[in-house]
Amino acid sequence: MxxxxxxxxxxxxxxxxxxxxxxxxxxxxxxxxxxxxxxxxxxxxxxxxxxxxxxxxxxxxxxxxxxxxxxxxxxxxxxxxxxxxxxxxxxxxxxxxxxxxxxxxxSIGVNLFYRLVDRAAELFGGLPDYDAFIEEAHHAKKRDAPSGTALRLRAMLARRVGRDVPVVSTRAGHIPGVHRVGFDSAADQVTLVHSARSRxxxxxxxxxxxxxxxxxxxxxxxxxxxxxxxxxxxxxxx
Missing domain, CATH: 3.40.50.720 (NAD(P)-binding Rossmann-like Domain)
Incomplete structure (x- = not known):
């Protein structure tokens, strides 16, 4: 083609x-x-x-x-x-x-990651002791922050947990892309991470x-x- x-x-x-x-x-x-x-x-x-x-x-x-x-x-x-x-x-x-x-x-991996995060948010959404958060990092030349992927993750989480979810963005070096979603409580923390190795x-x-x-x-x-x-x-x- x-x-x-x-x-x-x-x-x-x-x-x-x-x-x-x-x-x-x-x-x-x-x-x-x-x-x-x-x-x-x-x-x-x-x-x-x-x-x-x-x-x-x-x-x-x-x-x-x-x-x-x-x-x-x-x-x-x-x-x-x-x-x-x-x-x-x-x-x-x-x-x-x-x-x-x-x-x-x-990325196929990221799109499957969406599904994992959505299921996790469904499970944690009814537990008031857990707060959701998002961290993302990309190379220094990436213009938009938060990334489009992080914005989609935030919308998914907000729909499940019923409140806005904070996003922390980093732009440095040559990082292809890392997205980390966490559910934090006084007792423990559960995290899901997608790390791109290349484009x-x-x-x-x-x-x-x-x-x-x-x-x-x-x-x-x-x-x-x-x-x-x-x-x-x-x-x-x-």
Whole structure:
């Protein structure tokens, strides 16, 4: 499949390298230098691609969605920091009859971690002696804090425990990504931790989503369709 990419940062390069390893063709790669293009101009560059993968910046996402929908190219959206524009993104996709799958983290491990945390929060939610907390750490160049993954974890926990949950963020060095969820009491502490060793996990998940989304219509959250994506990967076909 010929794939287009938005963003040429660490994550974008990792996804493109993974695409080549899986036998895909890397087509157009659009960077911040292309941000001034109108969506129609970008759409002209995208036509002929099987899908596009976006790991760019939050403010650019709506223009990328518009361009992909005009070009008839399914979009895998891995950028964070654009959720305020989600309603508009949905409108663009639905009115065009296009397709988009989005996620703040495409790592299979992280998405299974969500399920573990949700179950733990359900168990601890009725115990007033335990307080939930979240700690996350990433490399110094990551712009958003808390991370999109931490924000999703916070929403999950708040729904289960009935109150807001504090998040502590660290930006230092070259940390790929660590998320720690804890339940603390005077007697003990229970913690769940996900530690990324590289960006390979996110790249693999994004490519799996790219294979899955072909021929579909609508807007999908990656965690909600994870089971279908994993089943398709096992079958070796979308």
């Amino acid at each position: 010929k794939l287009a990419f938005f963003g040429n940062g660490r994550m974008g390069r990792a996804a493109a390298a993974r695409a080549v390893d899986e036998g895909h063709e890397v087509g157009v790669v659009l960077t911040s230098q292309d941000a001034s293009r109108a969506p129609a101009e970008t759409a002209a560059l995208l036509r002929g691609h099987g899908a596009a993968i976006d790991f760019s910046t939050g403010p650019a996402v709506l223009a990328h969605v518009a361009a992909c929908m005009q070009a008839g190219v399914p979009l895998v959206e891995g950028t964070t920091g654009w959720q305020a524009g989600e309603a508009e993104a949905r409108r663009l996709v639905e009115e065009s009859g296009g397709a988009m799958v989005y996620g703040e983290n495409f 390979e996990g996110l790249a693999a998940g994004a490519l799996a989503a790219t294979r899955w989304i072909g021929g579909r219509r609508g807007v999908y959250a990656f965690p909600d369709v994870l089971d279908e994506i994993l089943q398709a990967a096992k079958r070796g076909k979308p």
